Amino acid sequence: MKRGVRIAASLAGLAIAMIAAATAPQDGTDIAAPFLVRGVEGDVLTTRLLTTRLDGIELADALEQDAYSSPRIDTEGQWLVVHLTVQTRQSTEGLSAARLLLDGREYGNYIGADDDLARIQNGPGIATSGTLVFELPADALRGAGAGHAELRLQTQVAPTLDDVPTYTLDLRGAHRSAEFRIPRPRVVEPLT
Amino acid sequence: MARDRGRLIRRAVIGGIAGVIVVAALAIVVSGGLADDGGRRVTTYRVGERIESGNARTVVESVTLSTRRPGSGFEASDGRRWLVITVVQTNLSDAPLFVTNLRIGINYGTALDQRDTTRSIDRAAGGQAASPLPPGVPTRLWYVFDVPATAAPDDETVVGVYRADRTYGDPVFGDTGYGSPYPVGRVPVDRVEDEG
Amino acid sequence: MTGRPRIAAGARRHLLAGGVAVASGGMLASLLFFEPFLPGAPAATPVHRVARGDTAEVEGSGFRIGAAGFFTAESDQPVDVPAGYAVLGVLVPITPGSSASPDPGSCDIVLVAPGGPGGVDREWTSEVDPGQYDYGTTRGTRSICQFGDDGEKVTYEGVFLVPDDVYAAASLEIRFTSPKSDGYARSVYRFALPADPVG
Numbered sequence: 206m207k208r209g210v211r212i213a214a215s216l217a218g219l220a221i222a223m224i225a226a227a228t229a230p231q232d233g234t235d236i237a238a239p240f241l242v243r244g245v246e247g248d249v250l251t252t253r254l255l256t257t258r259l260d261g262i263e264l265a266d267a268l269e270q271d272a273y274s275s276p277r278i279d280t281e282g283q284w285l286v287v288h289l290t291v292q293t294r295q296s297t298e299g300l301s302a303a304r305l306l307l308d309g310r311e312y313g314n315y316i317g318a319d320d321d322l323a324r325i326q327n328g329p330g331i332a333t334s335g336t337l338v339f340e341l342p343a344d345a346l347r348g349a350g351a352g353h354a355e356l357r358l359q360t361q362v363a364p365t366l367d368d369v370p371t372y373t374l375d376l377r378g379a380h381r382s383a384e385f386r387i388p389r390p391r392v393v394e395p396l397t
Numbered sequence: 398m399a400r401d402r403g404r405l406i407r408r409a410v411i412g413g414i415a416g417v418i419v420v421a422a423l424a425i426v427v428s429g430g431l432a433d434d435g436g437r438r439v440t441t442y443r444v445g446e447r448i449e450s451g452n453a454r455t456v457v458e459s460v461t462l463s464t465r466r467p468g469s470g471f472e473a474s475d476g477r478r479w480l481v482i483t484v485v486q487t488n489l490s491d492a493p494l495f496v497t498n499l500r501i502g503i504n505y506g507t508a509l510d511q512r513d514t515t516r517s518i519d520r521a522a523g524g525q526a527a528s529p530l531p532p533g534v535p536t537r538l539w540y541v542f543d544v545p546a547t548a549a550p551d552d553e554t555v556v557g558v559y560r561a562d563r564t565y566g567d568p569v570f571g572d573t574g575y576g577s578p579y580p581v582g583r584v585p586v587d588r589v590e591d592e593g
Numbered sequence: 594m595t596g597r598p599r600i601a602a603g604a605r606r607h608l609l610a611g612g613v614a615v616a617s618g619g620m621l622a623s624l625l626f627f628e629p630f631l632p633g634a635p636a637a638t639p640v641h642r643v644a645r646g647d648t649a650e651v652e653g654s655g656f657r658i659g660a661a662g663f664f665t666a667e668s669d670q671p672v673d674v675p676a677g678y679a680v681l682g683v684l685v686p687i688t689p690g691s692s693a694s695p696d697p698g699s700c701d702i703v704l705v706a707p708g709g710p711g712g713v714d715r716e717w718t719s720e721v722d723p724g725q726y727d728y729g730t731t732r733g734t735r736s737i738c739q740f741g742d743d744g745e746k747v748t749y750e751g752v753f754l755v756p757d758d759v760y761a762a763a764s765l766e767i768r769f770t771s772p773k774s775d776g777y778a779r780s781v782y783r784f785a786l787p788a789d790p791v792g
Binding site: 268272274275276277278279280281282309310311312313315316317318319339340341342343345 | 469493520523529532534
Binding site: 253254294295296297326327328329330331392393394395 | 756
């Protein structure tokens with residue numbers, strides 16, 4: 206080949222390589238992000254591992270429970286109580302890694318309550334109703350995003366490439382009480 | 398001939414400079430870098446003062462000695478007492494923060510320093526878990542140490558405020574590793590409340 | 594001396610390169626095509642199917658399904674579960690033989706049925722507190738799978754809370770892990786359930 210053609214081909218190859226490197230995905234998070242299966246209160250959402258239904262939300266200043274060691278759980282902020290019915294599809298799953306996204310911040314469900322739904326380990330096809338609780342700052346409802354917070358029912362902390370039931374919540378209209386008594390989770394009729 | 402010598406001299410000079418640089422670099426690396434050794438210059442704070450570092454705000458409120466554990470009221474074993482440091486921690490980041498990142502130490506007796514695991518951390522407002530700390534909510538915690546009844550500080554009582562960075566793993570389950578704790582403040586305490 | 598016509602040197606090089614290209618390209622194409630049919634690594638855990646009524650011999654002890662029951666809120670012996678569910682009870686007599694090993698390893702018992710997402714089997718573990726459903730366990734049975742101690746025959750009782758339509762397709766799976774001396778080898782035995790359960 207002519208020398209000029211060879212040089213041009215090499216430069217073209219170099220240019221392609223540079224473009225590929227420059228446009229390569231910068232970090233892995235977007236590629237490996239979870240798939241969000243969306244719904245609102247009352248919707249039954251089905252993902253690979255779970256079938257879930259959001260039954261309601263409410264706010265409380267303190268939690269009460271039938272635990273000798275900790276009958277009352279207080280906070281400087283406020284408690285968001287999420288009523289859920291959850292059914293697994295293959296084996297047992299835990300919800301200890303559930304997340305609430307609000308105004309750019311991420312909250313994890315409080316894991317120090319005795320009877321929360323996160324501990325339930327019923328087998329596939331068995332629907333269990335109970336609650337998860339999230340501790341939020343006192344001024345959480347004044348943010349612009351309070352009308353569309355996102356509840357993600359993750360079974361693990363980093364659910365890459367898996368589908369996650371995601372409920373949009375309007376916190377502004379939620380009923381508020383001074384105390385909420387955490388109920389024991391109970392088996393209810395199947396969701397599917 | 399002259400050219401060869403010139404070349405030789407140039408090479409010797411370059412080699413010498415390179416050697417000096419290498420030795421200097423090694424000396425810096427071995428001595429721990431150009432930054433201050435964290436242990437020697439830690440800011441002193443007062444009880445009640447805000448310490449902000451590493452995504453959290455820490456306020457040391459009090460130190461108490463007691464035979465009854467706060468919250469549960471459990472009695473300490475014979476010859477032992479509960480040494481409790483009350484601290485308010487606030488997560489300043491945008492994601493859940495685990496209290497294992499926020500260590501507290503105290504120079505009370507021979508066994509208590511930041512290398513020693515804080516014995517346990519109780520949530521003063523109730524609940525079985527101190528973690529996760531949600532963003533923006535000040536949370537009062539009891540850092541509880543089980544000490545001999547005869548324990549006393551060497552000189553003045555000083556509370557150490559430390560941070561530890563998570564190095565790998567997920568924060569809820571799984572293998573979570575933390576780097577060595579580094580100090581972000583020291584808080585001398587005038588009086589330790591002795592509740593008997 | 595050079596009587597026969599020779600292939601020109603340049604053409605020889607091209608022929609060689611072409612040959613290599615054809616050989617490797619052909620190999621690649623055929624590998625891509627045949628990859629699914631290549632023998633894979635042997636399955637790590639052998640699954641043995643045990644027919645209805647049969648006994649499986651593992652580490653010198655015999656395992657079989659003694660009896661099974663399937664109870665709903667509507668049964669003659671009802672259980673306290675919502676509509677759509679049943680309590681499946683299984684009795685597994687474990688009989689040590691004359692050659693039973695003193696250290697036979699461990700076993701886990703789960704109930705399995707097809708129908709999970711992506712073709713994976715569903716599985717249930719035994720209830721820790723069957724009494725909450727008004728299920729009365731048989732006296733003397735154990736709730737943990739254990740090989741007979743000291744040559745004693747024991748009966749394991751599994752109690753599973755399941756949807757009320759799984760019985761026909763369900764099997765009882767016993768998963769064995771051999772002791773350290775056998776390298777913790779795993780094996781799985783799948784027992785067919787009786788055709789006519791109690792309840």
